[in-house]
Amino acid sequence: MTGALLFGLAGAALVGCGVYGLLTASGALGRILGFNVLGGGVFLIFGAVARRGAAAGFSADPVPQALVITGIVVAFCATALAVALLVRLSTMEARAAPADAGEKET
Amino acid sequence: MSLLFDAVLCLLLLLGALGVVATGAARPAVIAFIGYGLLLGLAWVRLDAVDVALTEIAIGSGISGVVLLHCVRALPAPPRAPAAHPMLRPLAAAIAVAIAAALALAVLALPEPAPTRAADVAAALPATDLGNPVTGVLLVFRALDTLLEKVVLFLSLVGVWALSRDPACRGRPAPLSPEPAPAPSAFLARVLAPIGVLVGLYLLWAGADHPGGAFQSGAVLAAMGLLLVMGDQIRVPAAGNRSLRLLMLAGPFGFLAVGFAGWATAGVFLGYPPGAEKAVIIAVEVAITLSIAVTLALIVLGPPADEGRS
């Protein structure tokens, strides 16, 4: 049981948590967090694969690591866009429903 | 001994992730997410991927954390969410466990002489006289992915700006926090910013041979920019500001220009002039860092507010 394999299994577990988050989140923010946890898990598995591929003087295979860096930046862009959409949507709904703030928000 | 440390770290990671996913309320989930992100950075260090650890902590949990906290503050108290189907949680848990188990089996069943591209990278790296193989892969061997990833970053900012009600997208985004910045954060901004910029530039310079590089330094510089804005040291930049837009375009289109220049010098798109690879790569990295710093900061600041309204 090498270190890389351990983190691979941790990655698999994180994918499980992410999937659970995406399935059960009630609001969009919960889904965004679930997506990030799921992405983190996938990248961790990729890191474990990289670590197993250590050869030719490198302590890990650099190609997957480069892909993970690109993946993290893309995941951030996705989170930022989703958050911007969510914020704009909630401000519009808040502005659209000030009148009936009293009774249950439809 | 280190295996024990890894095991504890994995356990903490799992608990952090469960914390993020299982809590209903938004704010604790985001705070748990930031903590989980830092632990994830540690995990990357244990996997000998220091570049990735830097990126994960700086972008994955740092700036993402800021964006998510900003979102939590902007969200009104969530309305009573309609009660989800009672069977949903157990079913989701079952599927999650099944998928995690299947993946674990797949990871365990990976072929023993692990297939790797390390040898090819080792063979091709000296030609670019770069020390850090990850930067080599990012900027030389798979340069197309990085170029397009910059366009993705640019597009997400265009997407964020498209949400503003001010059609010309020229105005100034709303300030991050409505009330004036408290004194200590102004002090922190004044003291920390120069150090942060120094660290960012160091990361950029070291990136050629040691862990570091454009993404990580860009993120640090963006963080410092945000710190200055939050400390009311500098005004929030307007979206229409011409030099800002030039900086934003420097990354993707500077890289594209170098790519087209590669046709003349190295006879192939995104090829580097033989002999002067390192200089050109560093130039590209500087352009990318500037555009990443500006774009990340502007994404966090959000869409330009309406002309009339504050």
Added chain:
Amino acid sequence: MTGDALPPPLDLSGLAPAMPVLSETLMVVAIALPLALAFGALVPAVRRVLPHLLVFVPLPALIAALAVPRGLSVLVAPDPFRFTLALDAPGALLLGGAALLWMTASAYAMAYLRKDPARPAFIVWWLLTMAGSFAVFLVADVASFYLAYALVSFSAYGLAAHDDTVEARRAGALYLALTVLGEALLIAAFVMLASGPADANPQIRDAVALLPASPWKTPILLLILLGFTLKMGLFPLHVWMPLAHSVAPVPGSAALSGIVVKAGVIGLLRFLPEGVPLPGWGALLCGAGLFTAYYGVAVGLTQRHPKRALAYSTVSQMGVVAAVIGAGIMNGTAGTFTIAAFYAANHMLLKGAMFLMVGVAMAASPRRALAAAAVAALLGLSLAGLPLSGGAMAKYAIKLIVPDGGAGVLLTLSAAGSTLLMARYALLVARSGTENQKTEGKEMQGRPPRGLVLPALALAVLALFAPFALFAEVTGVPVSAAFTAAALVKGFWPVGLGLGVAALLAWKGPRVPEVPAGDILHAAGFLSATGRTIMEGTVAADAVLRRWPVAALALLGVAVSLAATLTFAAMP
């Protein structure tokens, strides 16, 4: 007896050298002219002059039907598409009849719709249906036949739903739904048919020649029969016809009932193998035809409006045509198709004239309506096969195909039935003159405008005497053979029986309630109810499926099931 190598009746051998080029261009112009004018209607200048041109548009088709030697084919488009036209005996008969009906009905329509604001739209649909009908009779390859059939079917909707009343919209919707169903059935049959011969878009003749040997013979024949009898209006697929024909304006229902229905007839004639005995299918078609013949008469008798009575008469007559074709292919007798086409052409002209007479009667005062009813009665009796009339020629011709066995007797008895229905129709026409003479608001007290009367009478004359000219050519038997004493008696007794029963019924017949148009449609009300519940169920299921948790579960379910199946498959 007869065959393709038939000398055309109008012998233009005088123009011998230019003969092939002339007839080819004639065939192409017959279709191209109405199509071009239909698209030309977009230009306001053309739109203004169209009403006056309309009468002459079918002229090239008429000349083509008369002058073009049979069996001549012309390739209009280059090879990959292979849009070919060809003229054979059945095609020529139906084309000629259609051209005559289009000409007279066009003149009639222009007078009938003179004050209607939506006339230009009607003219465009009129021209498109005309082009489609000529194309369907002329076209020779499978894909182009499907194109022509679709053109005539869908543009006929424009004629049916012209008045845009609520009932017209309902009838139009039903017509479109069944037309689309028919198209689906036919495309399946054509695809199976066309995969026989090597190239992708074969000639109909080659494809049908390979039909008996094709592995999918049964499904092809079933789909072809279903598709075309739906258009012909055989029971139970006839529900749309009474509805559509009664809501359409008079010239529209004349075209619908006369010509558009014949697209189904030509479809059967083209796509059923001639000379190859198909006992099972023949019997099925003949049986369905006979049943429809009697069913049409029975329901037609209960109708209160002359147009609906005529619609059911068309259902009945198409049953007779189907019976003739069925009997013909049962034992593969040669010449069946030409005679069936002759009978259909005769029906086309008579039915068109009768519909126009209904329009004339409705526009006339009670006294003049009686005169119109007299002409209508004469046409009706001719349709029923009264000796010495054109219809008798047609009845005599189909006797040559249907032997004197069970089918023969039933067929002759159906003549009695249709006499009964024609009497009822004449009675309704006579009565229709009185009630709504005021509502028409014609200023000339009760005198129908000349624009209506002249074309109607011209068509009536043509309908009564055209069969005589064509009889010899179609059956090869001299006309005089039909005038022998025995033939006359054999022709007269069914008509006499019919008239006797009609008189009996008129004297003290029971008050039969009117069967609503599209009779079994109302019985099939539950179909639309189940349709609606299915739709609501699907929409509700869609709403559930589009909730986030369900969709996310579906995504993971798809991934897991795909992985599972592939793993078991990949397991050596």
Added chain:
Amino acid sequence: MSALLVLAVTAPLLGLVPLFLLGPRTGERAALAMLAVNLAVTAGIAEQVAQGGRAPGYFVGGFAPPLGVGLRADGFSAAMMLMAALVLLLTGLFAMTGPGDMTRKVKARGSAGRPATFFILLLSLACALNLAFLAQDLFTLYVALELLTFAAVPLVCLEGKAGQLSAALTYLLFALFGSVLYLLGVVLVYGLFGTLDIAHLAGLLAQGTGGATAAAALALMSAGLMAKAALFPLHLWLPPAHSGAPPAASAVLSAVVIKAPLFLLVRLWSDLAPLPLTQVAGPIFAVCGAAAIVFCGVVALAQERLKLLIAYSTAAQIGYLCLMFPLAASDDGQWSALAWTGGTLHLVSHALSKAAMFLAAGLIAETMGHDRLSGLSGVGRLAPVSVAAFGLGGLSLMGLPPSGGFVAKVMLLTSALQQGSWWIATVVLAGGLLAGGYVLRVVVIALQHPDAGLPEARECRWRALIALALAFGAMLVGFMPLAPLPFLDIGRPLSWEGLLP
């Protein structure tokens, strides 16, 4: 090493600089020029493929796969690129601020600055689509998919209405869920084989190594692509997103954006996966496709709003391509080639006709002020050219001659019947029936006499003519011969022959 491939990916990006820096009007003209250049480049590639008879390739940066990233254009991708470039150019012309537009109330609704954003997104779409059709590396395809999603999501909520925003958010989150699953598949593939280049992977997979994990990876990637292509039962985001978006945007979304994940699904199962696996997976996709055709067809019939009806029609028509999988994967060459051509022609004719229908629907909604079907009776008088464009597009969906849809339907039917899969034939026919149902329902309403009074607005004629041009394009596809198209077989089976030592 054909340089045109690189131009196809990078040329549209060059249009972003003037758009972002200069004013909207000059930026718009530059964008249209770039879209025209894009069309010229794709036409050049198609011509190169046709002349050379083999698929041109390009190693970016000079590094051959598996280390570097390769671009390659075979017949199928060249055809798709040409279609996408044509639709994007015509939609761009449609969205251009025309001569009389500044005064029209459409412009006044605060979208003056918006066209610049629209054209930035349109150009990025062009780049993403060309990359998706050309890239031979699984991770580059992931970046292309993300680029596509990031360009498509803002398109949905360009006008900033609340409904559009929630539709865009659902679209973004579900597309991200799909792309993370795709990425998980890519990670497993790299773990197994150490390479991400499709040609190499095809070789390794053909040897039968990888077993269960390879199957799981292919399944995950396919599920991700199905989520992004909104194939039934994963179509939750498509109807609100495509119906809410502005007309030009929904035309592009429906016509070309969902075609890229479908294209990748086909490439995954025709070039990457070995034949026995494809023959096992084919029926599953066919079942999903059949369910999409029938289910979404019925729901489309029940819709009360015109744009929602067309959006559900898109969800249904996607199913047709998935019917192609089992037919194209069968062993007998002739009939699978026919199914392959039929599927491609359906993709192309659906793109053209659906774009025409959405543009026409947009104009109808703009003329009448709403798009509720009950209130649209008699719109044929006000917007005759738009209704004609809608009708012609509908003709292609129904599969009536002389339209591209007819040729595709005949090819799929022939291939299905020859290979004895009767249920696919009946589904194709049922699809035609349902399409007939909802298209004729709209055309009949448009041609009726107007119940209520008609507003005095007129349709914008030059935009309606663009929609008509697209519909005629769909009809022109109908004049393709009913035989397998050799052009589509150039470059198959996939290999870097000639380019790689």
Added chain:
Amino acid sequence: MAMSLIADAFTLVFVAAGIAFFAAGTLGLVRLPQTLSRIHALTKADNVGLALVVLGLLPQAGNIFDAAKMVAIWLLAQLASGAVAQVMAEAVIAEARDGADASPPEESRP
């Protein structure tokens, strides 16, 4: 040989002390009732703990630059935790003041 022994012993002692302070800080975080006292415990104990750990690791550092970097880390941590503690404290006091005069404080989010 003796030098490294002493260095190891030095590191062991100081790092252990540092960890003890960290443990105290975390205990404070968990046990103390209000936010203010929690911030107090955290900043005080953790900073001292970090100082001790850094001090303990100095001899292990390879060269002078790494040692300088570790000290720099400690300084940055001091700066950040000090400033952040102040900001949070002000926020908590402001929230308490708004809560007190406006209306009974609705359950403040944890």
